[in-house]
Amino acid sequence: MRILVTGSNGQLGSEIRQLAPSYSDYSFIFTDVAELDITESGAVKNFLTENPVDVIINCAAYTSVDKAETERTIAYRINVDGPENLANAAAKKNILLVHISTDYVFEGTHSKPATELDPVKPMGFYGATKLFGEKAIRNSGARALIIRTSWLYSAYGVNFVKTMRKYGLERGELRIVSDQIGSPTYAVDLAKTILDIIPQYKRHDCDIFHYSDEGVASWYDFAWEIVRLSGIECAVSPISTEEYPSPAPRPSYSVLSKAKIRQTFSLEIPYWRDSLKACIARLEAMEKQES
Numbered sequence: 001m002r003i004l005v006t007g008s009n010g011q012l013g014s015e016i017r018q019l020a021p022s023y024s025d026y027s028f029i030f031t032d033v034a035e036l037d038i039t040e041s042g043a044v045k046n047f048l049t050e051n052p053v054d055v056i057i058n059c060a061a062y063t064s065v066d067k068a069e070t071e072r073t074i075a076y077r078i079n080v081d082g083p084e085n086l087a088n089a090a091a092k093k094n095i096l097l098v099h100i101s102t103d104y105v106f107e108g109t110h111s112k113p114a115t116e117l118d119p120v121k122p123m124g125f126y127g128a129t130k131l132f133g134e135k136a137i138r139n140s141g142a143r144a145l146i147i148r149t150s151w152l153y154s155a156y157g158v159n160f161v162k163t164m165r166k167y168g169l170e171r172g173e174l175r176i177v178s179d180q181i182g183s184p185t186y187a188v189d190l191a192k193t194i195l196d197i198i199p200q201y202k203r204h205d206c207d208i209f210h211y212s213d214e215g216v217a218s219w220y221d222f223a224w225e226i227v228r229l230s231g232i233e234c235a236v237s238p239i240s241t242e243e244y245p246s247p248a249p250r251p252s253y254s255v256l257s258k259a260k261i262r263q264t265f266s267l268e269i270p271y272w273r274d275s276l277k278a279c280i281a282r283l284e285a286m287e288k289q290e291s
C-alpha cells in the first residue's frame with residue numbers, strides 16, 4: 001500500500017515518519033508545504049498523477065488556535081481549501097483520504113464525552129475551519145476516514161508538554177487553567193492507530209471517528225503531571241479561564257467518546273499518564289543525545 005503523508009514535518013506527521021520503518025507493508029511518501037502545498041489544487045492533482053498512491057494521510061493544517069482569529073484567510077485556505085483539494089483528487093482516483101479534525105468543533109458545554117453524532121458548534125475560527133474542512137471532504141464523495149482528536153503533543157514541534165517543561169525550568173511558578181477539561185493525546189498513539197486501522201476501513205464513503213488517549217484532565221492536571229514526571233521543582237497553581245483570557249474561546253469540557261473507534265477496530269487505547277511518561281522519557285533521551 002502506497003501512502004502519501006502531507007504536512008509531515010508537524011507533530012503527527014513526524015511521528016508517522018518515525019513509525020514508518022515498523023510498517024513494512026506500506027511504502028511512504030512524506031511531503032510538507034515545500035514539496036506539496038495542499039492549498040494549490042493544480043499542484044495536488046499533478047503530484048498524485050506523478051506519484052500514484054492508495055492512501056493520503058493529511059497531517060497538514062493551520063493549528064494556531066488564537067492566531068486563526070486574525071489570520072482568517074490563511075487558516076481557511078489550509079484547513080478548508082486544502083482538505084477539499086485532497087478530497088476532490090482522492091474521489092477521482094479512488095484514494096482513501098485519512099484526515100484529522102479536532103474536539104474544537106464542539107462547543108463543549110455538556111459534561112459527557114462527545115460522540116460522533118453530537119451536534120457541532122465551534123467556538124472559534126480555528127474550530128470553524130476544521131468543521132468546514134470536514135464538510136468539504138464529506139461533499140467530495142471521497143472514501144474518507146475523519147478522525148477528531150484533542151490536546152495533541154509529541155516529541156516534535158511546539159506543544160504544551162515542551163512548553164511546560166521549558167517554563168517549569170525558567171520560572172518558580174506555573175499558573176494553569178483548571179476549569180477546562182479534556183484528554184491529552186500522544187501523537188505516537190494517534191499515529192499508530194491511523195496506520196493500524198487503514199487496512200480495516202472497508203466503507204466506500206466517509207465516516208467520522210473520535211480518538212484521544214484514555215482518561216481526562218484539566219490543563220492544570222496535565223501541567224502538574226508534566227512537571228512531576230520531569231522532576232522539575234516548580235509550583236503549579238490552578239487558575240480560572242477568566243484569569244487567562246485568550247483571543248479564541250475554548251470549550252470548557254472537550255472530552256471525546258472513543259466508543260465507536262474502540263469497538264469498530266478493536267483498539268486498546270493507552271491511558272494519558274502512561275503515554276505522557278513515555279513521551280517525557282523520550283524527550284529526556286533526545287536532550288541527552290543533543291548535549
Ligand SMILES: NC(=O)c1ccc[n+]([C@@H]2O[C@H](COP(=O)([O-])OP(=O)(O)OC[C@H]3O[C@@H](n4cnc5c(N)ncnc54)[C@H](OP(=O)(O)O)[C@@H]3O)[C@@H](O)[C@H]2O)c1
Nearest residue numbers: 007009010011012033037038060061063100102149151152
Ligand atoms: N495540536 C493539537 O493540539 C491538535 C488538537 C486536535 C486536533 N489537531 C489536528 O491534528 C492534525 C495534526 O496536528 P499537528 O499538531 O501535528 O499539526 P502541526 O504540528 O501544526 O503540523 C502541521 C504541518 O502542516 C504544515 N502545513 C501548513 N500549511 C501547509 C500547506 N499549505 N501544505 C502542506 N503542509 C502545510 C505545517 O508547516 P508549517 O509549520 O511550516 O506551517 C506543519 O508542518 C491537524 O489537523 C490538527 O488540526 C491538533
